[in-house]
Each structure stands twice: as C-alpha cells, then as structure tokens.
Amino acid sequence: MVGGHQAVANTKRRRTDARSASALSAEALAPIQTKPLPGTALCMVLVGAAIALGGGGTVNPQTELILQVLTAIVLIPLFASPRWQKGLGHVPLAIRLLAGLVLVLPVLHLVPLPPSIWQGLPGREIERQSLALIGAENTWMPLSMAPARTFASLLAMICPVLLMMQVSRLSVRGRNWLCITIIGAGVVSLLLGALQLSHTAGWNWSPYSHISEGYLVGFQANRNAQADFLLYAMLALGVVVATRLSDGRHHALTWAVFLFLFISFLIGLLMTGSRTGIALILPTLATLGLMLWPTLQNRKAALLWLGGIFGVVITGAAAVSQLQSVQKVADRFFLTKEARWDLWSDTWFAIQQVWPYGSGIGTIVPMLEAAEQLDVVDTTRPVRAHNDWLEWYMEAGVPGLIVLGIIAILLCALAARGLMTSFRPNGNVGRRAQVLFGCGVMVICALHSVMDYPLRSMALAALTAMAVAFLPEPAAVQRSKSQNVGFP
Numbered sequence: 001m002v003g004g005h006q007a008v009a010n011t012k013r014r015r016t017d018a019r020s021a022s023a024l025s026a027e028a029l030a031p032i033q034t035k036p037l038p039g040t041a042l043c044m045v046l047v048g049a050a051i052a053l054g055g056g057g058t059v060n061p062q063t064e065l066i067l068q069v070l071t072a073i074v075l076i077p078l079f080a081s082p083r084w085q086k087g088l089g090h091v092p093l094a095i096r097l098l099a100g101l102v103l104v105l106p107v108l109h110l111v112p113l114p115p116s117i118w119q120g121l122p123g124r125e126i127e128r129q130s131l132a133l134i135g136a137e138n139t140w141m142p143l144s145m146a147p148a149r150t151f152a153s154l155l156a157m158i159c160p161v162l163l164m165m166q167v168s169r170l171s172v173r174g175r176n177w178l179c180i181t182i183i184g185a186g187v188v189s190l191l192l193g194a195l196q197l198s199h200t201a202g203w204n205w206s207p208y209s210h211i212s213e214g215y216l217v218g219f220q221a222n223r224n225a226q227a228d229f230l231l232y233a234m235l236a237l238g239v240v241v242a243t244r245l246s247d248g249r250h251h252a253l254t255w256a257v258f259l260f261l262f263i264s265f266l267i268g269l270l271m272t273g274s275r276t277g278i279a280l281i282l283p284t285l286a287t288l289g290l291m292l293w294p295t296l297q298n299r300k301a302a303l304l305w306l307g308g309i310f311g312v313v314i315t316g317a318a319a320v321s322q323l324q325s326v327q328k329v330a331d332r333f334f335l336t337k338e339a340r341w342d343l344w345s346d347t348w349f350a351i352q353q354v355w356p357y358g359s360g361i362g363t364i365v366p367m368l369e370a371a372e373q374l375d376v377v378d379t380t381r382p383v384r385a386h387n388d389w390l391e392w393y394m395e396a397g398v399p400g401l402i403v404l405g406i407i408a409i410l411l412c413a414l415a416a417r418g419l420m421t422s423f424r425p426n427g428n429v430g431r432r433a434q435v436l437f438g439c440g441v442m443v444i445c446a447l448h449s450v451m452d453y454p455l456r457s458m459a460l461a462a463l464t465a466m467a468v469a470f471l472p473e474p475a476a477v478q479r480s481k482s483q484n485v486g487f488p
Helices: 002-033 038-053 061-080 093-108 125-132 147-167 172-198 223-245 252-272 275-279 281-295 299-320 324-334 339-354 364-371 388-422 429-448 458-469
Strands: none
Touching (some): 038 172, 061 147, 093 147, 093 388, 093 458, 172 223, 172 252, 172 429, 223 252, 223 429, 275 281, 275 429, 339 388, 388 429
C-alpha cells in the first residue's frame, strides 16, 4: 500500500516537472514569437542608443552628451506612468550594491576637503604653490586633481549604472530582446564599416571626428572597441540561437542564419585590425560552445559540420590573404615597436607620485602629460594608459583596489549562483545562455583591459553593465488574463 502511494507521488512529481519544463521552454521561446513589453522596449532603446552614440570616447564628447540627455528622457516614462512598468520587476539587492560601489569613488573624489587635508595628499605640492601665487592656497579642494574631468566621468558612469538596474528587472524574454537588439546593431555596424573602408562618396561614414582611420570601426571611434562589440554580438547571437533550439526541433533556417551572421561578425572582427580583439575569439568560441552544445540533437554530425566550416574558413582566409586590406591587418601582428610599453612606464611613474590615494577618476590625461618621458614626446597627446587596470590604480589608488575587489567578489558570487541554477537538468536553456553571455562578456572585458580600455567607452560600459544584469534571477513574467502561458 505504501509502495502504491509512493508510485502515485512519483507520477505526480514527474508531471509537475514536465509542466515546469514546458513553461520554462515557453518562457525561453517567447522573445522570438511575441512583441516586447513596454519596460523591455525602453531598455531596448537605451541599449541601441548606447551602441550608436556611446562609442566616441574622450576625444568625441559631443555624442556622449547627447546619449546622457537621451537616457534621462527615455527613463521619464518609467516614473511618469505605471503602464511603462509592465515587464519590469524589482531591482535585486546585489545590483543595488554594485551600482553604489561603482559610483562611490567619483562622488567622494568631488567632495571638497579642508586645506589641512588636501595639502597633505601626495602630489599636491605644485597645486598648493600655484594657488599661493594668487592667495588662494587655503581654498577647500577635492581629492581629484582635475574635478571637471572627474565630474564628466561620473556623468558617463551613471548611464551604464541606470541601464544595469533596469535590465536586472527584466524577465528571460525581455533580456533576450536586448540580445536581438545587439545583433541588429551589429549588422548595421558591419554595413557602416563597409562604407568606412570603401570611402563611398568620399566620406569617412563615422559620427566622430577622431577615429581609427583605415579600419572597420562601425559605431565606435576605436578599432579595439569595435572588436569587443562584435565579440559581444557573437555571444548575443548564441543566446538567441540557443533559445530558438530549446524546443528540440530541427531548425535548419536558424542554423543557416547563425552561420551567416557569425561568419559576417568574424570577418568584421578581422577587419578591425585589433590584435587582442582577434585573439579573444578563443574564449568567445568556448562560451558559444557551452551555449549551443546542450541543444544539439546529433552531436557527431555537428562536429563534422564544424570541421567542414573550419576548413572553409581556413581556405577562404588563404584565398584573401593577399588582399591589401588583409595584409594591413596581418602586419599589425609583427610590429617591432609597441607604444604601450612607454605609456605603462609613464603611468607607473604617475602612480608613485599620488600613491596611496590616487589622483581622481578621469584624471589620466593631465597625469600622463606631466609624467611623459622626454625621449618619447611627440605631436600626439596621450589620452589613456592602454591598461585599464593600471589606469584605475593610478586614478583611484588603494581605495580603488578595495572597491574593485568587493565588486569582483559580488560578480563572482552572482555568476556562480547563476551557473549553478541554470545548469540544473530542468534548467531554462534561455536563462543558461544569458548567464553564459554575462560571464563571457566579463571575461572578454577583463582580458582586453590588460591591453586597452574597453570600459572607458560608454557603449561598451553599457553593454558590460547589461551583461552583469543578466546574472541575477530574472523577474517573473507579467501576463494579463487573456494571455496564454509563456506566449503573451
């Protein structure tokens, strides 16, 4: 009798698990088959605007100003009407903590300090002497040695933080819509890049006055930033395809579109000429493999197809290797002189002058100009350290390392929890792909920061913030009475 009751209980449990798995699959597929909810649509606008207007960097501040104003305008409906809250849940506590940690240092660096404190900070002697010439040495001054630059950096950091908070409120379907937005922007950036390389009608086809001339940069001003963006677009493509394949059916058209877009993004990546960006295709492919492998029905055939595609790519690369544009990219891997080494040396010297408190967020330009070695001075102006870890240490000092360590711990905890929950046997395939997207973006950003400065681009900072917001548990789907389960 007891065994009979146990059998009935097991049968009910299996039915419940089956219904749960069905609901999860429906939730995953919904972004492909339904329109985005109002809250999701606003986030899509923010992501699209960040990609189109946030890639100019320090030397192109005009579009960044437009993006900041546009972000404020887009967020107004969220506070003006409850209707626009549809599709949004609550901001997770971890995301709130991350937002506060990101903004705390630039805010503190702008707080005025009494003369007895700021005059005792390392590296402030020349500033004190200069103010003494006009009788203002007793003026209260902030920790930042360039307050205007720090304030500009704070404004630039607020937009990604706001986006991170809003994206964390989305459901699985809402987050997938953002991946579709990135893919669409990636395709447009390739078309724009083709015009840039061809100089059609004699224009450079870029919204910025200072760009990496002669390379495919799309909506970015920097070829390295464009390389990162295309890598992110590949990962976003993996999220959408994994979601599409999660119903267990054969999707020949889906695979065809995936291969076409992936190869297109890969060619665009090569045309950026970014050496580190091209090398980062390896962790990107590994992340894509983790996304798509669980969805494959015939894995042996998939390996054969993969081998054939690899052969076609190698053959095609050999065929076009003699093109002038391709040789230009290949020659960058054999450069004998690297200007980064001099910049790193100058940055390290500047760190020693302001240690342990730093010079203030956004102060890299005046600090590098003061620390630049005389034997490498030329007509160009150093604007970045080309190592974001080193630059952060110079600007934020030991407090910055402490804050960065806390942020890293929070991100690792979010990633570990997201991976453990999404890789369960009955886990949501779309949710799993989104967590892998977040982890992949963070790995790419961290590795490229050793040689460049991806987070100094508002576009890449916004996409990285979006990826971080993919790690916490998604909000529950909001449905009306007339909507079917998973398919509003």
